[in-house]
Amino acid sequence: MxxxxxxxxxxxxxxxxxxxxxxxxxxxxxxxxxxxxxxxxxxxxxxxxxxxxxLPRGGEVAKDYEFISESGPVRLSDLFGDKDTLMVYSMMFGPQRKAPCPMCTSFVSAWNGVAFNLRERVALVVTARSPIERLLEYKQERGFGFIPFVSDTSGDYTRAYVTVDDADVPGMSIFTRRDGVISHFYSTEMSGEMTDPGQDPRGAPDLDPMWLMLDLTPGGRGTDWYPKLKYS
Missing domain, CATH: 1.10.287 (Helix Hairpins)
Structure with a gap:
């Protein structure tokens, strides 16, 4: 066409x-x-x-990765539900962190609102390396009622699709399921080394609408302001 x-x-x-x-x-x-x-x-x-x-079909997922959900062990294939597309956001909230990443929290806060509609088209889950009990406590505290959280306690999924060295970094990956075969479709790949002068590291398009809204204002994003978990 x-x-x-x-x-x-x-x-x-x-x-x-x-x-x-x-x-x-x-x-x-x-x-x-x-x-x-x-x-x-x-x-x-x-x-x-x-x-x-x-994009052509990405690589076939080598194994049906196991996570821990609120109700117990689940596989990557389970996270699709009845959808053929799965979005997995890996947030910075590993067991070594005292608190979840404020920037990741800003992302998930925005997505929780649209997830009510988004889940009619695709499946969306958030994962992190912390134990599920810690993730569920965080989810309840922030009121994330529309997004399921799962724990990648083994780190197998994270090392395959986010970081090979167990670094506590964020990442969004999209998977598809066709005829029972799960394939990788897309992952965010812009790293800090790809940042333009005078800008904080960011992907494109920006997945946090907060920044897009600030882009409409005279002050823009600024150079020294970032989201916090709490404001005094």
């Missing part, structure tokens, strides 16, 4: 009729120029998403 012919962003932006009280001509010119870039950004996001969706 041929790619659709897109109207130039300049022509689409020229259709904009928005004006706001007391704005200057300078503001309107700059805002319309920004609108053209926003249209191009939307198109770039869709181009990247299309490339991601078109």
């Amino acid at each position: 041929a790619d659709p012919i897109l109207v130039p962003a300049e022509e689409l932006a020229a259709k904009n009729k928005a004006h706001f009280a007391n704005e200057s001509a300078e503001y309107r010119d700059a805002r319309n120029a920004l609108l053209r870039e926003e249209i191009e950004l939307r198109r770039q996001i869709e181009r990247v998403s299309s490339l991601r969706r078109a």
